[in-house]
Amino acid sequence: MILFVARRLGTMLLTMLCLTIVVFFLVNLDPNLKKLAISQTEMHATSDQLENWLAEHGYRQNFFVRYGQWLGVLQKVPTVDSATGKPARRFNFCNEPIEPSYSGVLQGNFGCSTKFKTTVAAKLFPGLAATGMLMFWVLVVMIPIALLIGILAGMREGSRTDRSLSVASIVTTATPEYVSGVIFTVIFASWLGWLNGSAASASQGLTFYNFTLPVMTLAIYGTGYIARMTRASMVEVMTQQYIRTARLKGLSFRNVVMKHALRNALIAPFTVIMLQFPWLLTGVVIVEVMFRYQGFGYTLVEAAGNNDIDLLLGCSLVSVFIVLITQLISDVGYAYLNPRIRVQ
Numbered sequence: 001m002i003l004f005v006a007r008r009l010g011t012m013l014l015t016m017l018c019l020t021i022v023v024f025f026l027v028n029l030d031p032n033l034k035k036l037a038i039s040q041t042e043m044h045a046t047s048d049q050l051e052n053w054l055a056e057h058g059y060r061q062n063f064f065v066r067y068g069q070w071l072g073v074l075q076k077v078p079t080v081d082s083a084t085g086k087p088a089r090r091f092n093f094c095n096e097p098i099e100p101s102y103s104g105v106l107q108g109n110f111g112c113s114t115k116f117k118t119t120v121a122a123k124l125f126p127g128l129a130a131t132g133m134l135m136f137w138v139l140v141v142m143i144p145i146a147l148l149i150g151i152l153a154g155m156r157e158g159s160r161t162d163r164s165l166s167v168a169s170i171v172t173t174a175t176p177e178y179v180s181g182v183i184f185t186v187i188f189a190s191w192l193g194w195l196n197g198s199a200a201s202a203s204q205g206l207t208f209y210n211f212t213l214p215v216m217t218l219a220i221y222g223t224g225y226i227a228r229m230t231r232a233s234m235v236e237v238m239t240q241q242y243i244r245t246a247r248l249k250g251l252s253f254r255n256v257v258m259k260h261a262l263r264n265a266l267i268a269p270f271t272v273i274m275l276q277f278p279w280l281l282t283g284v285v286i287v288e289v290m291f292r293y294q295g296f297g298y299t300l301v302e303a304a305g306n307n308d309i310d311l312l313l314g315c316s317l318v319s320v321f322i323v324l325i326t327q328l329i330s331d332v333g334y335a336y337l338n339p340r341i342r343v344q
Contacts, residue, residue: 005332012324016317023316024067027309033059036307040114057090070111070313072104093117105317111310115302120314123299128318131288131295134214135280142219143226143273150230150269155257157235166231172224177286181217188213214291218283222276226269233268237261274330278323 036059037050045053054060056079061069068074078087078098087098094112096103103109110120153165172180188195195212237243238261246256285297292298296315303311 005328008328008331012328015324016320019320020071020313020317021067024070024313025063027312028059028063028066032307032309036114036309039307068104070104070310072102072106072109074102074104075100076103091117094119110314110317113303113308113311115306115308115311120310123311124296124314124318127294127296127299130293131281131284131297134211134218134284134288134293134295135277137211137215138218138222138280139273139276141215142222142276145219146223146226147230147266147269149223149227151234151257151262151265153227153231154234154238154265155253157238162231165227169224169227169231172220173228174224175221177217177221177283178290180220181213181287181290184213184216214287214293217287217290218280221283222279226272226276229272230265230269234261234265237265240264270333271330274326274333277326278319281319281322 033054034050037053038045041049041053051060058066058077058079065074069076076096077100078096079090089096089098091112091114096109096112108121110124112118113120113123116123149165149169153162153169156162175183243256243261246260247253251259281296284293284295285300287293288295288297289301296318299311300315302308303315
């Protein structure tokens with residue numbers, strides 16, 4: 001197991017390295033750099049002025065040199081002030097050293113946000129914390145309800161309960177977040193007046209009224225999907241020979257389900273649940289923009305819309321890490337849920 005985890009961690013590092021090179025190349029294409037220069041200078045600046053701004057701020061260095069500096073394996077060389085000829089920081093709002101130094105991702109420096117006029121870490125990590133809180137409550141609501149629906153539907157295949165719960169699961173899965181978000185806002189915020197339709201005040205403090213609608217919107221889709229997978233797995237397990245043997249021994253139906261069927265039936269849903277973490281990262285982009293929730297998704301959209309290169313790279317790095325680490329946890333969890341599965 002330890003050797004398997006070590007190999008997977010090595011693969012994760014190599015994958016992250018390759019993906020960051022691709023993302024770094026795409027966000028540093030010439031059209032993106034020119035848009036960044038326009039947003040940071042006067043709108044009527046000439047082509048020469050835009051080119052000078054890019055050169056002064058280090059965007060015209062060799063691609064691999066810039067990537068190595070961002071990663072932290074090459075020294076960052078400070079820019080030179082055209083007026084005084086002395087070393088200067090790239091951006092005044094970012095406290096970067098004015099002498100050559102290793103200052104990149106490996107050293108904990110994610111760069112400067114040109115949109116928010118601060119360091120990337122100062123904007124990225126509070127957004128991650130807000131999204132982490134949102135995702136936590138989504139999972140708290142989604143997983144128990146989904147498993148309960150799936151188990152109840154799969155225990156008695158073909159019954160009225162099974163058909164009703166299956167139809168409800170399909171309807172929720174077929175409803176995108178932007179549709180369910182609008183429906184919940186209209187019903188609970190506009191018509192009934194029970195809940196606030198915006199979570200923009202989350203940074204000042206979360207309450208039941210400004211936090212419930214984003215949680216409901218994110219949870220409704222995943223609930224149906226996990227419930228369907230749980231139901232299918234439960235139906236398959238309930239037809240196994242050892243379940244019939246347990247029933248013939250005189251065990252109650254409840255004990256058969258709880259002690260014999262449930263653990264094996266949770267293997268497939270466990271995979272789906274772990275896949276919800278990467279999905280939630282994409283889902284929160286829609287929901288956070290819709291409800292103006294100041295989290296990771298909202299930060300990502302703002303960075304993409306304003307060509308904030310360093311912030312985009314930071315968001316991409318976090319996304320890749322979360323996807324890879326959840327896959328590792330999913331593989332390791334297999335061995336603990338089912339002793340027949342061995343990690344080679």
